[in-house]
Amino acid sequence: MHRFAASPALARLEWILDGLDGKPGWGADASDVLAAAFTAVVTPERYVEVTRGRAARYAPVVVVGLDVGETTARARILRRDGTVDVVTCVVETARPHRIATTWVEGLVPAGLTPGLPVDFTDHDLPSAATGARLVVFSGVPGSGKSTLADAAGAELGIPVFATDWLLGALTPFGGRHFEDPLAMAEEMLTTLALRQLLAGQSVILDHPTELVTTRERWRSLARRAGAEFRVVVCRCSDPQVHRARLEGRGRGIPGWHDSGDWSDVRQRLASFPWHGEALTVDTVQPHELALAAVLRHIIA
Structure with a gap:
């Protein structure tokens, strides 16, 4: 048949x-x-x-x-x-x-410019981003990272590139069924960040960033481009508030879902927090206080 x-x-x-x-x-x-x-x-x-x-x-x-x-x-x-x-x-x-x-x-045609490396340490890249910042907002869905990333971007005049918006744009082309959408989002975000830094401009990336390899990759990109690297890890210490946010949010992202899966989020929490240079922000606190702490961290 x-x-x-x-x-x-x-x-x-x-x-x-x-x-x-x-x-x-x-x-x-x-x-x-x-x-x-x-x-x-x-x-x-x-x-x-x-x-x-x-x-x-x-x-x-x-x-x-x-x-x-x-x-x-x-x-x-x-x-x-x-x-x-x-x-x-x-x-x-x-x-x-x-x-x-x-x-x-x-599948990847010959003759194209080589793809971006996993580690930018030895990549041929001009240090054009002196004074610029590569800022990563990390956290599980519903943790408040997108809200803070957008607010910080608006306050500082820095463009924000978000995983959910990029993947939503791919939905009409079958993006919901791609084998590894988060890996695709990482590659697009890395390309956008590189483009901004080559222009000497700061950039904010809104991405869960659970993988250590992703964190190291973006850190090496910032260092190689001569930019400052800043990380904000968002968490919500109240499980009831977190779940209510996750299941009740309405963001209106074209081609993307609003609510999330609480059981999936609970499993993914094991990948957090970061260690080292990251600022961890508990988004249960008033938004104004969280944003003020984030801005101090970014411009420090």
Whole structure:
């Protein structure tokens, strides 16, 4: 039984995957499958030869992801070395929907600027952020970190980049189903922080920051850029108040949820607090007092 939505692009993509799988006799119909514009650049015989040659990298083909539209379909497939490549197939809109173009590339295409390092200590980076600050507001959901981060940003004129807003923006693109959304958020926040520091400007990051590796990464980024590193850990010492905040909040973040899971938060509390340079703020106290302590810590 077929379980995938039928589309012309998917049917042609499956034909390509058969070739990458080394299917016996594959390619005899290539002249009928490939569009004239395609064969004007690559002959059917050459395409069949190249595809059969690639079978050594992939056969047996294992598909680990699939994106299907009417005229474009993509499959993420495993290479024998365990890395992932993406096969893209674009077909003509008119019947019989011949293949207009197709290509195979790595999940992270070659030729791009290298990604950001885990440790910035030896990264080639100008010390452009002298006098600037990289400020991290850390804590579990409902601890009050976003409220304090936004207030501090408004008071000091520092932009605030928040995990929930970034991930909410990805929801229309399937972001709620990504394998590791917090890791994606960390990478986006790191990129945004780097961009700010390269411009000599301060930045506030609103992120749970439970992983020690994330803390060390951002500390090394600040140090390498010549910026001051400040950490504010938010906690709510009253479990009843914390739970009420978590389950009753309404933030209106597009694509994101308002309430949270109290049982999940209780488990995550074990990752806190930080040690060392962090200021720990109990948000049960009046907001004005907590904000005053935070501002003193940031500008010290």
